[in-house]
Amino acid sequence: MRSKKDTNAxxxxxxxxxxxxxxxxxxxxxxxxxxxxxxxxEGALRRRTFELSERLKELDCLYAISSKLVAPTYSLKxxxxxxxxxxxxxxxxxxxxxxRLVFNGYEYCTSNFSETKLKQxxxxxxxxxxxxxxxxxxLPSPTLDKHQPFLPxxxxxxxxxAIWIGVIIEYRx
Numbered sequence: 001m002r003s004k005k006d007t008n009a010x011x012x013x014x015x016x017x018x019x020x021x022x023x024x025x026x027x028x029x030x031x032x033x034x035x036x037x038x039x040x041x042e043g044a045l046r047r048r049t050f051e052l053s054e055r056l057k058e059l060d061c062l063y064a065i066s067s068k069l070v071a072p073t074y075s076l077k078x079x080x081x082x083x084x085x086x087x088x089x090x091x092x093x094x095x096x097x098x099x100r101l102v103f104n105g106y107e108y109c110t111s112n113f114s115e116t117k118l119k120q121x122x123x124x125x126x127x128x129x130x131x132x133x134x135x136x137x138x139l140p141s142p143t144l145d146k147h148q149p150f151l152p153x154x155x156x157x158x159x160x161x162a163i164w165i166g167v168i169i170e171y172r173x
Contacts, residue, residue: 054092058157061090065161069168076172077106083165084108087136092151096141103132103169114139118149122162126170134162 068074068082080101088097088110100115101108103124116137124132136158138149 054151054153057092057094058090058153061086061157062160064089065164069164076169077108079168080106080165081108083161085110087161090157091136091154093138093141093144093149096139096144098137098139100135100137101132101165102135103165112139113137116140118144120150120155120158122158124162124166124169126166131166131169134158134165 064086065083068079068086071079074082080103084099084101087099088094091097098110098113100110100113101124114137116139118138119135121133121135123130124134136150136154138144
């Protein structure tokens with residue numbers, strides 16, 4: 001037969017064990033919540049890093065093109081050919097990007113040029129008059145995001161480059 005003292009000790013021991021289990025469960029929940037928060041933060045940081053790296057590529061592309069635009073010794077044909085070849089580095093998928101510029105009966109293309117269904121284009125203008133077209137195509141690629149092959153900022157980049165080309169053509173005339 002068990003004594004009252006032994007029963008009280010067992011009850012106290014069980015109560016202590018239950019309290020310890022409750023505390024451990026609460027700590028596990030807190031750690032799980034912290035882990036979920038860290039995972040969310042990591043994902044947000046990865047997305048932001050990707051976005052910033054894309055903006056950096058666009059800025060590098062603009063810088064490289066602007067340096068060609070102000071080169072006084074280059075012919076207009078050389079400037080246009082250089083711009084076409086520099087443009088893919090500013091897009092999300094540079095290796096799958098090809099460019100064509102059509103102006104004044106001439107066609108300037110990247111060496112990997114192929115016309116595809118995935119296309120962006122912008123008119124080159126002088127005032128309200130269309131004088132050419134600048135086109136960016138994406139070649140089939142396993143890394144290509146089928147839902148968003150072009151980023152919205154790439155549209156802005158294309159439009160800006162088309163404007164710059166129109167200005168340099170006007171200036172060189």
